[in-house]
Amino acid sequence: ALLEHLTPRTAPPLVAEPSPAAPAVPAAAPGAPAALRAQLPCPALLDTYNGDRTSGERFLQSCLTYIHLSGDAFDSDALKIAWVLSYMKAGWASTYALHVLQRPGGVESFTDWAAFKKDFQAEFFPIDPAKSAALVLRNREQYRQGKRTLDEYIDSF
DSSP, X not given: OHHHHTSTTTOOOSSOOOOSSSOOOOOOOTTOOHHHHTTOOOOOOOOOOOOOGGGHHXXXXXXXXXXXXXXXXXXXXXXXXXXXXXXXXXXXXXXXXXXXXXXXXXXXXXXXXXXXXXXXXXXXXXXXXXXXXXXXXXXGGGOEETTEEHXXXXXXX
């Protein structure tokens, strides 16, 4: 099922080949004026994602940016999902991608992009960002204001 969504007919251009006469330009965001579309640079390709919860939000934002800048290249939610999974090649992310691809329906087992995004956030975003931040601050000896520790600095007020 995944290969049906990644055929050359429907796959988004991952790397544009520049022509000798003019630089390659990706399709612009839907609704962008023609003059703007002609000036847009190629969106940066993503790095492989390993499932690290601390970088899950950045990875998803990079995916959303690429999809948005690619205009009509992603004409279905299943294609978007398959493309995102193609960058999940290491660690827990590769296990997750394999699980999605092997279940009945594969990428189409998600009802839409929003359902995939919600599942991705549950799996790869920090469980409780506020609690994570508090745990980092628990050892305040490592934080300094000049030569004083954070506690010494706070106590000076």
